[in-house]
Amino acid sequence: MMSPEVVQLLREGIAALGGKNYLEAERNFRLAELINSDNCLIRIKVGTIYAQHGDFEQAKKYLLEALALEPNNITISYNLGLVFAMENNNEEALHYYDLAIKTDPNNIETLINKALVLNELKRYEEAIVTINSVIRLNPNIAEAWSNLGVSYRHLSRYAESLDSYNRALQLNPKLPTTLFNKGLVLNLLKQFSEAFECFKAFIQIQPNHAQGWLYLAHAQEELNLLNEALRSYDEGLRLDPSYPEAWSNRGNLLGKLSRQEEAIPSYDNAINLRPEYCSPWVNKGHTLFELNKHKEALQCYQKAFEIDPNFDYLIGALVHSMMRMCDWIKSDRLTKKIFSESSKNKKLISPFFILGLTDRLTLQKKAAEIYAENTGPKEALPLLSPRNNDDNKIRLGYLSADFCMHPVAILTAEIFELHDRNRFEVYGFSSKKNNADKMQQRLRASFDQFIDVDTLSDIEIANKFRSMKIDIAIDLGGFTNGSRTRALAYRAAPIQINYLGFPGTMGSSYIDYIIGDQVVIPENLKDSYSEKIIYLPNSYQANDSKRKISEIVFSRQDFSLPEGAFVFCCFNSPYKITQQSFSSWLMILKESPSSVLWLLEDEIDISYNLRSEAEKKGINPNRLIFTGRLPQEEYLARYRLADLFLDTHPFNAGTTASDALWSGLPVLTYPGEAFASRMASSLLSALNLPELIANSEQDYINLAVEFANIPGKTLLVRDRLASNRLSSPLFDSQLFTKHLESGLTQAHERYCNNLVAADIKINP
Known part of the structure; x- marks a missing residue:
């Protein structure tokens, strides 16, 4: 004591x-x-x-x-x-x-x-x-x-x-x-x-615990409770603003909410807290890219690459950003690195970005397999049994982030309207909130039901398909920006199909079919696809026969095009213009002195880089003429001022090629190995215009020069195009829909008969 x-x-x-x-x-x-x-x-x-x-x-x-x-x-x-x-x-x-x-x-x-x-x-x-x-x-x-x-x-x-x-x-x-x-x-x-x-x-027990709020936000975000997640991030960061990871994640969340401008300060906060933290640099780059601030995006990717060159998918984003700016100085070395290390199962490049770098199917498939493996869920939902169709109708569920004025919607709008309602019920699942423009209004009216699923998590989207008893899920996005393909990884429908938005193999076990044709997927190359092929008889590509072309009659003077010159054009997105494609174009200009090249310009750096490259090769940079974007109908009318569309390689024009052909402008292409490098060839084959499909790059150059230098050659092919445009299968939407429905029906019949997916060939 x-x-x-x-x-x-x-x-x-x-x-x-x-x-x-x-x-x-x-x-x-x-x-x-x-x-x-x-x-x-x-x-x-x-x-x-x-x-x-x-x-x-x-x-x-x-x-x-x-x-x-x-x-x-x-x-x-x-x-x-x-x-x-x-x-x-x-x-x-x-x-x-x-x-x-x-x-x-x-x-x-x-x-x-x-x-x-x-x-x-x-x-x-x-x-x-x-x-x-x-x-x-x-x-x-x-x-x-x-x-x-x-x-x-x-x-x-x-x-x-x-x-x-x-x-x-x-x-x-x-x-x-x-x-x-x-x-x-x-x-x-x-x-x-x-x-x-x-x-x-x-949180109910410890409401002032910052990390608790931040982890709650992460779970809410994964469940697609995006607005609730934002409130949780804000509360956690109010309690303790010193978490760079949380600021970066908050920026990502704002991007998902289509609030990209607001996301930038969150990334900046993360960077200020930890300048050598790679993730916010990468995500800020992605956001700036979406905002079409490509130069700033490239700077972010470059900084991130200095910090951690092995960051997942960064090297691919960096190369794609350089391609988007037509800046090829460093991209060639980085591209070679991607190719040389592709067999090592590294997360180097997204499947979409690699389409613009190579037409080698082995490289494209490997990139898709790695991406699918690392982005999908570990376990799918249980397999579905065939539905008892009391009404004998097959339920189609189209999934897309692009149900608006977008190339995918532009091509597919009419098939939704034309589907045979005696045999099919047609549902549109919109996975991204878009402006309710005229195209979306048309699409909403064309489906039996139009369902907004942008606020649902991936598994909730899958369960939505299942609860509505969809028989066939058709993914119109694949591995493209904003798509929700991961919902299909949970097995949303008994049959799942990759179509149109992503022109390549998905490299995954959960996509059963890809819709193609004998040109885009030749028989000898079909084993390079993880999917089975639904072979349509003419072209894989849907088209809208209702598309309007403005009655405005433009003059060359309206776009600073010289009178009397032969006008080559290409309005493909700039990232499709490889250094090799551009070198081919410069050789064409060199051999056809009275010609000019008309290109799309989204920002001033693109024209500066391309003109600088032309000047290095001895071509007057003023022979490159740039133009901006126009409303759809006027954009189509503008094609009438050109003489020949020069396609890109290895990533062809898809919708853009259809735009040109629908407007009456011939398209010159040469095919490679992969789907994306054979799209224009598919369209031209369906139009019965084989003379516009070159056998090689050199043949492509020679043909272009002939069109420019031989009077009347272009006029002849224009006349054939005008004659074939409305009589050939390419722009026959009713015929295309009939063939598509036949393929979907056969796939469904196989499933109902307990047969595994297999190639399906539709007769003309």
Whole structure:
């Protein structure tokens, strides 16, 4: 027992410590020591008091003095363990816990704290052994089960981790640390609904915990609860704005909400907090690219590449950004790196970006396989049985982010209207909120039902398809911006088809068919596609026979085109113009002195780069003439001013080639190996214009020069195009829809007869 005088001195010492009067506190504690005969007890008490006030050096001094007096005193060694743990000296903490356990092997409190230190030291297997000894002594300690869950989580033994957390929560349903850590495991397992519930419960207990809000935001975002996620990010960052990862994620979320301009400051906050953090540089680049600020986007990608050249898909984005600017100085070296390392299963380039770099199917398929493997869910929903069609109608579900004035919608609008409603029900699933322009109004009226699913998560979209008993899901986006192909990875419908938006193989097991033709996918190349092929008899491409061309009669003067010149044109997106394609065009200009080249210009750097390249090759840069974008009907009318459309390689014109041909302008192309490099050849074959399909790059150059230099050659092919345009199958929307429906019906019949997917050939 301590005398009243000693107790008073200890109280005065504690008060002095609270007032930060350290000399007075020390004087009182030493006086208490002198008065009390039990010096060890005083030292333990004083050491503990110092520890509680955060003065670990003084705490250790007193406790070590006490330990010297009583080496086997478990209280002293245990408290020393606590003090060393509090200052993150975990090795020393472990030493003193072991000293205490040597004296009392069954001291539960010491064992629990030892396990905590072992987890901090990443000695998880030893921590598990220690915690299990606690559980054998008393299985009803929630904290022990919770700590066991932490050890299992760090060893990636997630099932055992979840089981441990659940045992802890059975004992104490409101244990906040356990709720938080269980949420972390569920996040790792992509079980976001369950993770959401954990973090929501955690926040109710600890509403001022910033990380809790931020992890809740992540789960909400994965569940596509985007506005709720934004509120959670904002609350978490209000409580603690020092998380660069959270700022970067908030920027990504704003992008999903189509609030790209607002996303930029979030990325800047992340960069300011940690300038060498690669992710916000990359994501800021993506956002600037979407905002058509391509020069600024390129600068962000370049900075990110300096920080981490191995960041997932960064090198592909960097090359694509350079291509978008027609800046080829460094892109060639980086492209070679992509090709040389493609076999190493590295996440180098998105499947869409590689279409513009090569026509080699092996490289395209490998990029698609890697991307599909790393972006899809680990497990799909159970397979569906064939639906009992009481009305004998096949339910088609078209999934697209582009149900608006977009190339995909421009081509497909009429087939939705023409589908035979006696045989099909046709549903449009819009996965992105777009402006309700005239095209969207037309599309909404063309479907039996038009369903907005932009606010749904991927699995919710899949379940929406399933609940509506869709028989065939047709993905019009594939691996393109804004698409929700991942919903199909959950197996949204019994039959799933890739069509039009992504002209290549998806490299995945969850897409059963791709719609093509004998030109875009020749028989000898079909094994390079992961899908089975529905071969349409003429061209794979749908077209809208209702498309209007403006009655405005433009003059060449309206676009600064010289009178009397032969006008080559290409209005493909600039990223399709490779250095090789442009070199071919410059050779054509060189061999046809009276010609000019008319191109699309989205920003001034494109024209500057291309004119500089022309000047280097001895071509007058003024022979390159640039134009901007126009409303659809006027854009089509503008084609009448050109003499010949020069296609790009390896990524051909698709919708743009149809635009030119529909307007009466011949298109010159040469095919490669891949789907995207054979699209224009498909259109020209359907129009019976084989003379516009070159056999090689050199043949392409020679033919272009002949068209420019031989009077009347272009007029003859124009006349043939005018004659064939309305009589050939390409622009016969009713015939195309009939053939498409035949392919879809045969695919459905195979499924209903329990036959696996197989190539389907539709007769003319």
